[in-house]
Amino acid sequence: MLAIVEQGLILCLLAIGVYIAFRVVHLPDLTVDGSFALGAAIAVRSIVSGATPVLAISLAAAGGAAAGFITSIIHRKLKVNVLLAGILVMTMVYSVNLRIMGGPNLPVPRVFGQQEVVSYERMSGGTMLDDLFADQGLIEEETPPPIRERTVVAFFTNRLDGSDLAKISIVVISAVIILGAFLKTDLGTSLRAFGCNPSGVTAFGMSQTFLAIIGLLTANLMVGLSGGLFALYSGFADVSLGQGMVVTGLASVILGEIIFGKVKFLYGLLAPVAGGVLYQALLSTAMRYGYRIGFLASDMKLLTALFVISVIGVRQLASSPRKQRFKAEVKKLWLNSRGSQ
């Protein structure tokens, strides 16, 4: 249960990124799939090369921001549709990730502070991870003295004792507060203005290109951050980690809007946060009990996408003037059928 909340909170940051792209600046940005995996790859590679966790996660966020920057430049300067621009960057990032990781995946070396390891192992009689790392020949890194100079400290303990949750919560809460404050500034207000009337901002002397850059940069910064934390939390980065992450983010945003749709506090940022956690909860429930009705874990992306489609479909029907006509038609048919009986 705690693990679900922890993972859900990490993916909230992804949902917030998707929210900024899709809802604040209204740019359907597919870079997200790439920048999530990029964040993961950068974070793990940094840890492997001896960076502190905070530095690793900051670099992951910066990597995501860079991907968003490139997408916005391709979109605005080369006049490429934003969807295509996102796909182009996502494709490029795939290759870049393979280079960063030096292969299709990269595990986080788990080297705890010395005393911590001792007490933990005394307590539990060895960790499952020991077997895992022994297989990969990583376990020796834990014991020989030189390692203490190259102190690699795991950011997450995965012990479900609340310390991970506290760390994740601090990151998410600060992100929400900082972004909420940012969206209130002059620049943030301009971003929201750009989102609801892009050509309108030109009339007030602002460059659409600049605002698109800031929007996608911020969005993918959050996504890269999310990817970095996700990798450190789950102990590995994988080149396919980002696959379908736009849809996951969008599903979270939509779920959140269903709950918090009317709440305008912090410019609707609560929606992706609530949605992100709820989505993870639903997902794990579905994975756990879904097999009874024949679902496989591999069906989840299909289900997620179907969920997004159905919500969009329902909204479309509810908002279009056709709804009224549709209702009238149904009524007429119904009356006719009664009349003919």
Add this chain to the structure above:
Amino acid sequence: MVELQGITVIYNKGMSNEQKALSEVFLFVHDGEFVTIIGPNGAGKSTLLKVILGEVNPLRGKYLIDGRMMNGKPPHYLARFIGRVYQDPNTGIFPSLSIKENLLIASRKGIRSVGFSRLKKRGLDLLKGLGLGLEKRLDVLAGELSGGQKQSLAMIMAVFSGPSLLLLDEHTAALDPRSAKNVMDLTKRINAEQGITVIMITHNMEFAGMYGTRLVEFHEGSLIKSDNRKTHSTKDSKGLRISLSSN
């Protein structure tokens, strides 16, 4: 002063759907003038405004403001001297921002810093001057206003930062007659009281007859008539005066 010297615009030049929109147009607009432009659909009226806004680059001809060349300047740069309001009431405002935020955006032209600016008194005064009671509804989303209210808000947003020129493209065409009349009177007050030069396109012949210090007619991409006229503006505008200036 706005000077257009021999402006020629051809859309899709060299392609099968090539379309000449303006040919050799000369137009000089003096400070404080209120130019009303009429002409049938496709005459090139909107294209002329797009040239002035920097959204369309003329194939030939010079475009100057106060003697400075403006050819090739980007739209967001030109926007610093020029306000505009179009036909669709949703294009001149930001529907998902509050009225207050709309005015904040309009209060200073150009990309902002990340600072938090406060709504200047002038914004409230402009809003009060509309007489629509919007100053009491600052936190209402602009998208929830009626068409006439949106267009009135768009007008004061367009002139908030004190541009020297206001361009209007059928800005009353989507409104009911009453709102249209109100917005026209507002237009006249802006011209008379703030001294902002107005160039207005209209299909409403009644308005074309009533408003403006000069009537210009376009036909098939050419300026075919430009008549100065004696206006009854000074007197009328005094009678209608609701202060738009700040003090």
